[in-house]
Amino acid sequence: MATKTGKSSEKKSSIFEVAELSGVSIATVSRVLGGKAYVNPELVLRVKKAAAELGYRPNRSASSLRMRVSKTIGVIISDIENPFFTSVIRGIEKILYDAEYSLLFCNSNEDPERERSHLSILRSEDVAGIILTPTNQNSAFCRDLVNSGTQLVAIDRIPEMELMDVVTTNNRKSAFDAASHLVELGYQRIGLIAGPKQPSTSRERFEGFRDAVLTNNLPLDPDLIVYSDFRQAGGYQAMKTLLDLKNPPEAVMISNNLMTLGGLQAIHERNLHIPDQIALVGFDDMPWATSLQPPLTAVAQPAFDMGTTAAELLLDRLTDPTRSYRKVELDTKLMVRTSSGAKSA
């Protein structure tokens, strides 16, 4: 019998086979495996043995259907290629794995339309909860979700409405500290490459920057503030704009990691020396920050911890869906290195 495709499927066994092999009812098997009801220890043993012998894995679709909720968490990330979010995901994954949840991954690509579509799909998957970086364009939909019993947790950006837990960092303070660092170093003309207007993160970083400048009695020159898109190409263009000014800045704060990469490109293209000719402070401390010459001064955000925290918040809420919404603000840390012109490493 070697002719055709050997589809001698070692068939997946169901709870029924386990019950049969261990000589109990399927209800008992379910109780043993679910572990939420007392069962005679001897039976427990027999069931577990039978399950192991058959390599039994409960069918999650059946379980989800019956329980009306799955052991799955949806995650909607706005840009999977951004290392910041990548660390967030790893944090989420770690917690969910330990809690035996699966992770349904979606990439919204910052597109509200796509976000809505994903939200909708996740709903039809009966996910237990969703962790997302909200575009804040789908509030109505989110509300529906919450009303129908799906828990949401927002990451990084603050959602418009009070209907989910949220974990962020104190962007305003971080930006204030980063900009102040530049001021203390004696720079007078400090530029900002800001993010898009929509997300709360870029707004807050702008505010922190502005506060630092004004607090120190420096002028807030609109020419020195360029709005961009959180992407590398955008950062490149923005830096060029700044450098092209008849009176260019002595130092620049850049509002995220990808734009920093673009900014660096523009600076190198003109053979400008960092920090002598142009000092830099970035947002997000990435693996490559210390591999740059000179190493980059940057605001380190606890991306991994944001992920774990979000997952924990969600799991927690799953066990107590009625508790009031929480907002957790994690600390950032300014990693002072040489790109800002600081003396100490």
Added chain:
Amino acid sequence: MATKTGKSSEKKSSIFEVAELSGVSIATVSRVLGGKAYVNPELVLRVKKAAAELGYRPNRSASSLRMRVSKTIGVIISDIENPFFTSVIRGIEKILYDAEYSLLFCNSNEDPERERSHLSILRSEDVAGIILTPTNQNSAFCRDLVNSGTQLVAIDRIPEMELMDVVTTNNRKSAFDAASHLVELGYQRIGLIAGPKQPSTSRERFEGFRDAVLTNNLPLDPDLIVYSDFRQAGGYQAMKTLLDLKNPPEAVMISNNLMTLGGLQAIHERNLHIPDQIALVGFDDMPWATSLQPPLTAVAQPAFDMGTTAAELLLDRLTDPTRSYRKVELDTKLMVRTSSGAKSA
């Protein structure tokens, strides 16, 4: 606010409500929505209208249970924080999204134990297929999966056994080209920071390097070959080892992106000039490659395309599970920049 619109939903509606509202049986609703049987056009219209009105989304758990396969693909990645895999994932996601599949994400962290666990979970989720970067320690398990009807596709690394499609790049040739580039530039003592022994990728890159050296009648000095772990810290240590040699290399090829970052750190620490004192060629062309000073010469791998290809291969196989296994080898491109000491940019 008395009228129901698709957007205002209190409760999830099931196929039953759609049937009721449109005055047909649930079987007909299923046929209309599934689109695989002829239904009276007029009824089709009524059903679609009702579905839209109710904001109906078929319950995927129920469907999976009944069909014994879900509209879900599992993806097991060895290191989510590596930008290379991150691009792969985006490629996969793009294709799957268009095909209306969901993506169940798993991080194996290069750990065979964890890989097995994920494989097992994915099985109990009834996933239609799995895309993975295999550790090659779970062949028996993979075979079981295939036998029970789950399609697998390997990415990047070549699996031990002939039981799945695979998409890779020609690592041997890429490494050969990269090393040859260094030879042509006139370097005599060329070092290699190699990856771990297990994955086929690092083995092949080593072979390509060796071939290039030997082909050009240069000695293959074992001192100049350091094995590491594909991680940043490992690359840092490896580069230090190389630099500490009484007779250090003039040029180094580094076998992946993260180790390159580590190597750069070690070089900067000693204030060595690139490429004058030490020339560099890396693997994987990352966003930061052009932001470095000098820009990094590197082998660009089509990570995104590898992802789309893998997903397409899988989808294709899902429609024809009996077709023979395919191996797709994508082209890489050596991006010549200044870190290798080349003249042209």
Added chain:
DNA sequence: CTGAAAGCGCTAACAC
């Protein structure tokens, strides 16, 4: 062509 009905594998009443 359309409807009735039988499960897919699992959990949770409800009996005993």
Added chain:
DNA sequence: GTGTTAGCGCTTTCAG
């Protein structure tokens, strides 16, 4: 404490 049984929402025979 354990077994029996009724569905969860969906797809797919099988009749008509």
